[in-house]
Amino acid sequence: MTWLITGGAGYIGAHVARAMAEAGESVAVYDDISNGVSGRLPPDIPLFEGDVLDRAALDRALDELNVTGVVHLAAKKQVGQSVEEPLRYYRENLHGLTVLLEAVTAAGVKNFVFSSSAAVYGTPDVELVTESTPCLPLSPYGETKLAGEWLVRATGRAHGMATACLRYFNVAGAARPELSDTGVFNVIPMFFEKITEGDTPLIFGDDYPTPDGTCVRDYIHVEDLAEAHLAAARRLSAQQGAGDLTVNIGSGEGVSVRELADLVAEVTGHQGPSAKVMPRRAGDPARVVASGELAAKELGWSPRQDVRSMVTSAWEGWCLRRPEALRG
Template sequence: MTWLITGGAGYIGAHVVRALTDAGERAVVYDDLSTGIAERVPEGVLLEVGTVLDGVRLSKVLAGHGITGVIHLAAKKQVGESVDMPLHYYRENIEGLRVLLEAVTAAGITSFVFSSSAAVYGMPEVDLVTEETPCAPLSPYGETKLAGEWLVRATGRATGLATASLRYFNVAGAARPDLADLGVFNLIPMVFEKLTEDAPPRIFGDDYPTPDGTCVRDYIHVVDLAEAHVVAARALAASPGRDLTLNIGRGEGVSVREMIDRINAITGHHRAPTVTPRRPGDPARVVASADRITGELGWKAKHDVHDMIASAWDGWLRRFPSAARD
């Protein structure tokens, strides 16, 4: 198989590319470099610069490299920004996906893995979210991911394309310091940024219906997530026409306040957080059941929250060595 990874120069995408190549698969990266970094693409892996909104270029890349499967990660993904810019998110995430699928089906591609999100569930009133939990997204970002799943599934049914929608929970950590998350939109790097400034980390709301009043999330190490892509991709390649929808998480909830306490302990910083108003679109608790992917594909997360924080901190210190504490 030769896999095209859209968004393969991004934080998650770079880990997926490495997991694929380490597993012996051939990979080609397609990225517009709006947030991706070309240097993240491993030596020997081709980088094609382009947007998924450009169907002509996509068709040329698919044909030119003999692509047989696609892993689609390219998307806009900030929940708060999506509330302010819904039209932008629908254009990038839905129209971009439609254009890509059009090129994929015209090229006779046989396998398609879609990067979805736990945001499709909204605010589920269950302890563990299964793939059968009703979806009721709270943000335009979550809406685009759910609509994306519908579009991927419908295309598969109509054309025979084997498809998988992977619903990521909260991704963290790094395989190596140079692959760490450079954005400050997820909790762990947001806390790191405040600690580096010797400022208190922020908690967005402490009046949620959870044990300590702060949001509870399921965190998944990016290395485990990347390996889930490999397992799903190979399952599709081996089963033409297959359709999978899978949670990618650990089944362990950690509150924002608990996570900040753990970050303080691991980094050697001891800054108490400050509480600010809730952000729009943030559900109180979202924790995965990953039983389906374990049962069907044999995948199970191997890394814990300590691994995520410690590896992410190593990457942060590579950029900001002054943040270290003796």
């Protein structure tokens, strides 16, 4: 069985591709290299360059690589950008998924793992977010992920394809420095950027109903996330038939932004204040933490790494790309 990983040269995708290959799965990657980096992949993983909107290229890849399962990670993922460019996000995330599903069903692919997001929940007012928590996305990005889940499940039922939708929480860390995230769109690299520039990291709001007044979030190490994809792929392969599964992929532990800022200061050796408090941002919920019960039950998976390992490994990757950070 060969698994095709779309977006497999990206930050998360490269970790997934490596984890599955190292576990003995036959893996190939399909990526347009718009954000991916081919050098993240070992030479024994085939890379087919193409866009998920290109049906002819998808057909060639599925045929030439003899694909029997797909892990779909290729997507645009910046929440703020999606608000500014909703048409682009719906075209690339949702129409791209439609084209891909048309190709995989025509090719007789029987297993499909979809990269979803905790953004489908919006601002849930619960202690732990379960898979039955109402989905009320606040951005076009979150909307495309929720609609993508609907489309994947409906296609699976109609065509006898087993599907799994994995709702990621906040992904961080790296298996090795050269695989680290190159973007500066999430809180940990944002903190690193401020420190590298000799500035103080920012916290938005310290008057939330949480233990220290700052927002609480659930962080998942990218290596653990990659193992969750492997577990989902193997679960679908083993069940030998249609069926759908939707699970949260998080740590189940809440970390406040203040705690994270203090940890970043400790790991990086930042000598100034760990953070400066700014006014709240609109739409930020006080607490978003996953329940991992269903993932443990259905996939036999649970995270193994803590937030310190995420920050430490992310900092090593940051310093590899930005050596001036070490001189700061």
